[in-house]
Amino acid sequence: DNCRGKELEFKNLNDDEIKKYFQKEQIEISDEVLKLSEGSINKALKILPKQDIYIKLEELLKKIENINKLDILKQEFIYEQKDDIQNVLEVMNSILFQIAKEKTIYLNCIEIVENAKKNIKSNGNFDMCIDNLLLGIWEEINEKHSRSKI
Numbered sequence: 001d002n003c004r005g006k007e008l009e010f011k012n013l014n015d016d017e018i019k020k021y022f023q024k025e026q027i028e029i030s031d032e033v034l035k036l037s038e039g040s041i042n043k044a045l046k047i048l049p050k051q052d053i054y055i056k057l058e059e060l061l062k063k064i065e066n067i068n069k070l071d072i073l074k075q076e077f078i079y080e081q082k083d084d085i086q087n088v089l090e091v092m093n094s095i096l097f098q099i100a101k102e103k104t105i106y107l108n109c110i111e112i113v114e115n116a117k118k119n120i121k122s123n124g125n126f127d128m129c130i131d132n133l134l135l136g137i138w139e140e141i142n143e144k145h146s147r148s149k150i
Contacts, residue, residue: 013039018037050088060075069139089120096109105140112140
């Protein structure tokens with residue numbers, strides 16, 4: 001009864017601690033997964049089975065400034081993640097946060113992802129939610145970015 005209502009906070013582990021855990025479990029972990037896990041073994045375990053998807057997602061977000069607006073909607077690999085979309089969007093925010101450390105405009109995209117998560121949870125049309133997500137991020141990075149150069 002004394003524990004009810006109390007939150008336990010765990011500090012993030014450093015990369016070496018996470019590597020040691022996975023070595024002990026005899027599981028290979030890439031540097032990409034390590035970075036995306038943000039010091040959480042649990043997060044790393046969620047990412048591992050779909051690391052190819054997440055690496056593709058990171059590549060997409062890093063090169064979004066060079067992608068044509070119509071081509072942004074041709075990212076089938078995201079639309080194919082319907083069963084696991086909340087985790088995918090969670091990792092998308094982690095990637096955006098990492099990129100935002102160098103390019104602050106990417107911080108604005110985190111709210112776009114959060115809105116997509118809410119819309120999908122409230123049974124919004126899945127494809128339309130992903131369309132809006134991808135277009136929203138594209139516009140945030142490209143249109144606002146180009147306006148700030150003028």
